[in-house]
Amino acid sequence: MLSSKLTKILYGGDYNPEQWDRSVWSEDMRMIRLAGMDIATVNVFSWAMLQPDDETYDFSTLDEIMAMLQENGIHACLATSTGAHPAWMARKYPEILRTDFEGRKRKFGGRHNSCPNSPVYRTYSTKLAAKIAERYKDHPSLLLWHVSNEYGGECYCDNCAAAFRVWLRSKYGTLDKLNEQWNTRFWGHTFYDWEEIVPPNMLSEQWSARHTCFQGISLDYTRFNSDSMLDCYKLEYAELKKHTPNIPVTTNLMGAYKPLDYFKWAQHMDIVSWDNYPSADTPFSYTAMMHDLMRGLKEGQPFLLMEQTPSQQNWQAYNALKRPGVMALWSYQAVAHSADSVMFFQLRRSIGACEKYHGALIEHVGHEHTRVFRECAQLGSELQQLGDKLLDARSDAKVGILFDWDNWWAIEYSSGPSAALQYTAEVHKYYDALYQQNIAVDMVGLDADFRSYDILIAPVLYMVKPGLAAKLEQFTRNGGTFLTTFFSGIVNENDIVTLGGYPGELRNMLGIWVEEIDALYPDQRNQIIIKDKLGALTGSYECGLLCDLLHVEGADIIAEYGQDFYAGMPAVTRNLFGQGEAWYVASSPEPAFLQGLLGEICEKRGILSILPSKSGMETTRRTKNGQSYVFILNHNDTVQTVELGDVQGTELLSGQPAVGQIKVAARSTIIIEETRKK
Structure with a gap:
């Protein structure tokens, strides 16, 4: 487990120094350390930088970045960069581009635009992962591998059609069995040759994401699409493990993301990680459910909170700021539900393109004298204070x-x-x-x-x-x-x-x-x-x-x-x-x-509430080596008094005894180390 290598909950986030002049790098390192951070996810979208053409690989900038992290005592969550292929690759090999639901061939652009069944994509992405693994396998800062980024989407191209037929042969064996299981005599859809089967989209069986003439083929294509992307992940995973069998490998999931069967994916992940981006009006219980789903993917193992925003998001219709205290509160909510990390996208705010108004530790003003930075630094100090007490602590739900x-x-x-x-x-x-x-x-x-x-x-x-x-x-x-x-x-x-x-x-x-x-x-x-x-x-x-x-x-x-x-x-x-x-x-x-x-x-069944329920209050318990920790989170904008009942112990952040009742400040968290019962 990753926790065996750690002395505290990981704290950090996505860092893209290659987007910046080197003159700001040292200042970034100063502020990242000042905020108490100890991990940076790097190299997420650097494929074009690392491979400018078919034959050339240039790792000089990444070498500098990794050396800088090492010099500053920061762990590297090193990504494989395969989440967005280079423009030259799309031009030279157009088969790498996806075909959308309406049957249109994409041009270069966006992120999730690589056909998962393209031999070109699979060849080049696997080769890049192998080269990165071989180069950095012994690097002192390397803590965790990060494959691609937020896998998702669908493709309906000829590569996918051919691969789908192969997938179906493997599943059903014969066309007679497929016809039986799809009930193809309905509407005279009987297939007599595998080549007659085409992907279900706007040109064939479906007229929207939810409406299809034949549930059997649409259901199987959704399974196939999830499996296709998983196969891409597994190819990179194998290369990373070949060179670094003891370094954990993950990819960032997205909660209840419909296109991919995450229970199936989790079987091939050393540790689950995910990106948490609730809206301002998302029910707190829904976010809690997503955390618990991520924990459940590997039957109770702690997960990593790989991304959240420290302030505002950039893609919603109304990108409200996180009110004072909310960033820390939502961070502790993740920890309360078994996260062993708190990480952000992003550490320095971009100056151009669609994420320039997405929140960051280091804002456009460029210094630490901001509300967001102060809150992040305070959280960093608290996580340092907590040490390893909560690492690998488990839930005990019945x-x-x-x-x-x-x-x-x-x-x-x-x-x-x-x-x-x-x-x-x-x-x-x-x-x-x-x-x-x-x-x-x-x-x-x-x-x-x-x-x-x-x-x-x-x-x-x-x-x-x-x-x-x-x-x-x-x-x-x-x-x-x-x-x-x-x-x-x-x-x-x-x-x-x-x-x-x-x-x-x-x-x-x-x-x-x-x-x-x-x-x-x-x-x-x-x-x-x-x-x-x-x-x-x-x-x-x-x-x-x-x-x-x-x-x-x-x-x-x-x-x-x-x-x-x-x-x-x-x-x-x-x-x-x-x-x-x-x-x-x-x-x-x-x-x-x-x-x-x-x-x-x-x-x-004798299953009782941890504490009496109260509107806007959330309570969980994590246990490690017989020691239990109770989290009390106040999602209200006013101070709340909580009756502790049988719960008693020491509040970890203040060091004060917790017995009888306790006051929880607005939008804040207390963590009680329970007194062990004799």
Whole structure:
């Protein structure tokens, strides 16, 4: 693990000295050190500088940069520069350029403009990574490898079409199997030759990112696109590992980024890193969920916060400043959810092009006498004070929320039942209900060990992959509590409906069957009426989006619908299954209902809030070698008094005892090192 090489949480960010005259480099180093920073990500977009033509490689400037970092005691997160190919390469080898969704061949420009299935791109990018690895493998500053940058996008060129056919042959073996799994007799789409298959875009099967005539081919192309970019990453990874087997390799992910299956990617990353850019109005719980998702990609391992802005962003419609304290607060939120670094884009603000108004440690004024610099330096001092106490500390959640990219893609390619159905939004509703009660959550992949959890929640589990139903049944039969929702158990891994009644393979465990699914218009609501009091839940609650019309087959009816022709039909059920129980929520309820339901289920399992819930306050716990640390984050703009209950210890940043109650300043964080219980 990277943490074994560290004495404190990493602090730094993206640094692009090649964009500046050397006369400012020494001043940059002074201010970077003054801010308490110890790592710089370099060489991210330097391919054109490193390779001016087919045969020439020039590492002189990068040599100077690496030497400068070494002289100043700064670790290097060394990137491979393959996120943007040089202009000469596009001119000489136009096949390297992508073809977009509408079938247009791109020209040189932008960033993510390299076809992932271009032999030219793969050859040159792999060769560059190998040369960089060979040159800097023994450099004292090298701490971490950074492959490419924010992989993303799609390509629909002839290279990709040919590679897609190869991918399909590998997956299905025969055209007969492919035709069966894609249900190609619909609309007479039967294929008799592999060459007849073309990528699904505006010229063929799709008319938008969410609308397709054939879900099977669109779903597979999305998988193929993710795999294609992953293959590019793996080629560079292999070259780096060939020369530096002990240096960790990563690439910066982007939270719930739809085009790439990050659970699959994480299998090939030594440490997960990601770039966190919430809007000013992004719910704090959504950002927390993204941190937990990144932690969950490698089953609880700490991750790196590779990028965030120290002040404002540049690409949103309204790029508000981070108010005083928010930068540190959001940095500590990442640490609270298992980040072992706090890093920024960027360390010096660009003077031209589209990122010149993106925030930086060193602003255009060029000195340290700015609010942003002072706040960054203060955070640097605090991270130095914390030392290695929090490095590699883990979360100990007993509630897991299943998240699956294939399921996400399939739901939003579906030709119904509602355009308003958004997978991440529904997942977030359940996460938020627990977040508001300070109950720890892990975001869990389908391959995870479910035995680590007492409760598993699978919102909108539309796609049930082979073996998943049996795995969930075993979890529940052995005493676990499983909860899923409307529009679950509908299709298999190729988006073919599982016959015999919804929710398909989950039907026996849930003890229900769904007859119809009603899609409500945005302004329509129904009611969930509790039959008997359930903990704090009583009376009626609003629900909307979709309503499953279901019948029980052994399950207990917990709540019923209150309106429409299906008033009185089950809306929430619970089925005893083995030693456990399986819940089904047949619509999308209001937050108060979900908080009450999940709070009751957690209490029944002995899973309690870390601290009593309070609006705008967030609490997490990380544990290392038996020592626990409680983070209390105040997202409010006023001071808050928090009742600590059983939590007691020492506040790490102030050194003051924490017992009984504690005041948390506006937009600030306290970290309590808990007194070990005898």
